[in-house]
Amino acid sequence: MRSDRRIRMGILGSGKGSNMESIVEGCSAGSIPAEPVIVLSDVADAPILERARSYGIRAEYIEPGEFRTKLSPEIEGTYVEALKNAQVDYVVLAGFMRVLKNVFISAFPQRIINIHPSLLPAFPGLAAWKQALDYGVKYTGCTVHFVDEGVDSGPILGQEVVPVMPDDTHETLHGRIQAAEHRLYPAVITALARKKVVVEGRRVRFSYDA
Ligand code: GAR
Numbered sequence: 001m002r003s004d005r006r007i008r009m010g011i012l013g014s015g016k017g018s019n020m021e022s023i024v025e026g027c028s029a030g031s032i033p034a035e036p037v038i039v040l041s042d043v044a045d046a047p048i049l050e051r052a053r054s055y056g057i058r059a060e061y062i063e064p065g066e067f068r069t070k071l072s073p074e075i076e077g078t079y080v081e082a083l084k085n086a087q088v089d090y091v092v093l094a095g096f097m098r099v100l101k102n103v104f105i106s107a108f109p110q111r112i113i114n115i116h117p118s119l120l121p122a123f124p125g126l127a128a129w130k131q132a133l134d135y136g137v138k139y140t141g142c143t144v145h146f147v148d149e150g151v152d153s154g155p156i157l158g159q160e161v162v163p164v165m166p167d168d169t170h171e172t173l174h175g176r177i178q179a180a181e182h183r184l185y186p187a188v189i190t191a192l193a194r195k196k197v198v199v200e201g202r203r204v205r206f207s208y209d210a
Pocket residue numbers: 013014015016017018019020048094095096097115116117125126127128152178181
């Protein structure tokens with residue numbers, strides 16, 4: 001990726017959109033050399049849609065179909081078409097609560113990234129902050145990774161560690177993880193925009209373009 005061009009991002013979310021907001025704020029401030037061009041959601045009344053529109057970003061609900069945790073191949077095709085029409089370079093998952101499958105992933109090879117609220121490979125899947133607190137770990141955190149066909153299993157781009165406090169509840173721990181997410185995701189996207197990404201097996205490193 002050339003470093004003098006702002007990368008075009010399509011952002012997908014199912015919830016409140018605080019990560020989307022931290023990314024959009026970074027783009028507006030000029031600290032992230034990227035541009036959010038479209039926001040898509042599988043939840044018609046997800047706050048992420050209104051939040052995106054309040055920044056003047058095109059935001060659309062795409063009906064998710066019959067499955068609860070994934071999209072059918074046809075509906076994945078509809079998402080891909082919307083993202084291709086918007087000419088996105090990267091697909092940024094920000095709380096999108098469905099697993100992507102082959103039609104979607106093969107349309108954007110190594111161009112789909114996700115943020116997950118734990119230090120992967122620990123605690124993949126739902127409510128990772130609850131899993132961490134209930135397991136009794138002393139440190140957890142958040143991870144940005146490439147998306148593959150598994151659940152939270154793709155090569156890791158970045159992580160931030162968050163301590164678990166003795167008096168934490170599920171809510172306080174998730175809040176501390178989210179504060180870390182709002183630092184980590186903008187930092188990783190900035191690196192993707194400015195540097196060359198080298199993926200060797202599971203290992204990812206960033207290097208400056210020659
Ligand atoms: C974030 O904590 C994100 O890590 C999590 O959903 C939340 C979305 O919050 N994602 C997952 O659990 C995906 N497996 P947001 O809508 O405020 O950005």
